[in-house]
Amino acid sequence: MAQTLLKISDLKVAYGGIQAVKGVDFEVREGELVSLIGSNGAGKTTTMKAITGTLPFLGGNIEFLGKSIKGRGAWDLVGEGLVMVPEGRGVFTRMTITENLQIGAYIRKDKAEIARDIDRVFTTFPRLKERANQLAGTMSGGEQQMLAMGRALMARPKVLLLDEPSMGLSPIMVDKIFEVVKQVYDQGVTVLLVEQNASRALQLADRGYVMESGLITMSGDAKVMLSDPKVRAAYLGE
Ligand SMILES: Nc1ncnc2c1ncn2[C@@H]1O[C@H](COP(=O)(O)OP(=O)(O)OP(=O)(O)O)[C@@H](O)[C@H]1O
Ligand SMILES: [Mg+2]
Numbered sequence: 001m002a003q004t005l006l007k008i009s010d011l012k013v014a015y016g017g018i019q020a021v022k023g024v025d026f027e028v029r030e031g032e033l034v035s036l037i038g039s040n041g042a043g044k045t046t047t048m049k050a051i052t053g054t055l056p057f058l059g060g061n062i063e064f065l066g067k068s069i070k071g072r073g074a075w076d077l078v079g080e081g082l083v084m085v086p087e088g089r090g091v092f093t094r095m096t097i098t099e100n101l102q103i104g105a106y107i108r109k110d111k112a113e114i115a116r117d118i119d120r121v122f123t124t125f126p127r128l129k130e131r132a133n134q135l136a137g138t139m140s141g142g143e144q145q146m147l148a149m150g151r152a153l154m155a156r157p158k159v160l161l162l163d164e165p166s167m168g169l170s171p172i173m174v175d176k177i178f179e180v181v182k183q184v185y186d187q188g189v190t191v192l193l194v195e196q197n198a199s200r201a202l203q204l205a206d207r208g209y210v211m212e213s214g215l216i217t218m219s220g221d222a223k224v225m226l227s228d229p230k231v232r233a234a235y236l237g238e
Pocket of ligand 2: 045046
């Protein structure tokens with residue numbers, strides 16, 4: 001079986017007195033695409049932030065490549081390959097597309113390789129290439145999502161965490177984003193995908209987890225989950 005890249009054990013995260021994540025266990029193995037689904041406020045983003053060192057966690061543990069990440073900062077973890085595309089994208093609006101992509105590779109020193117990776121991102125997203133010198137803040141939501149994903153890829157992630165990449169996008173743009181997620185996965189990058197679009201997310205995934213009110217309530221093979229009447233009733237609008 002493939003190596004476990006991420007192991008989350010009894011994770012607990014609180015905002016002040018409010019516990020948003022109440023003891024969550026799951027894992028992500030090398031080469032997998034794992035989808036985390038669940039309704040608004042379930043604790044998905046909070047979990048992703050804890051995994052990437054953006055938010056401290058009080059209880060439990062998170063291991064990346066067999067080592068605890070407790071107390072380590074987000075920038076430090078990016079350098080080891082734990083890279084998140086946050087909800088709402090978080091591109092640098094007053095910088096150009098190219099500058100945003102360069103920042104994605106800030107941890108790397110290999111100039112020639114960085115240039116090659118920018119070309120690779122431009123091949124994946126021709127739209128970004130056409131607009132290389134445009135300010136990121138003037139791009140559409142879908143274009144900003146492409147840029148955010150491109151910037152994350154510039155860090156050469158071992159695990160790419162995507163928080164609702166399809167949010168607020170038109171159907172065509174949603175198709176494009178899911179297509180790119182699949183491409184990235186096919187290239188061998190391990191992906192943890194948080195999505196409201198449960199059906200699309202499970203169609204793409206190897207395994208899935210359902211999160212509700214700070215807990216994992218269901219998990220399993222993604223195809224099995226897709227045909228599970230309970231999942232279908234609760235998350236696939238049936
Ligand atoms: N900065 C914060 N301060 C206080 N409470 C917060 C904060 N961020 C999130 N919460 C609360 O924690 C809970 C989990 O939020 P979280 O953003 O993780 O949910 P989510 O599953 O990502 O939801 P969505 O699908 O709407 O993005 C919610 O009840 C939310 O109100
Ligand atoms: Mg969220």
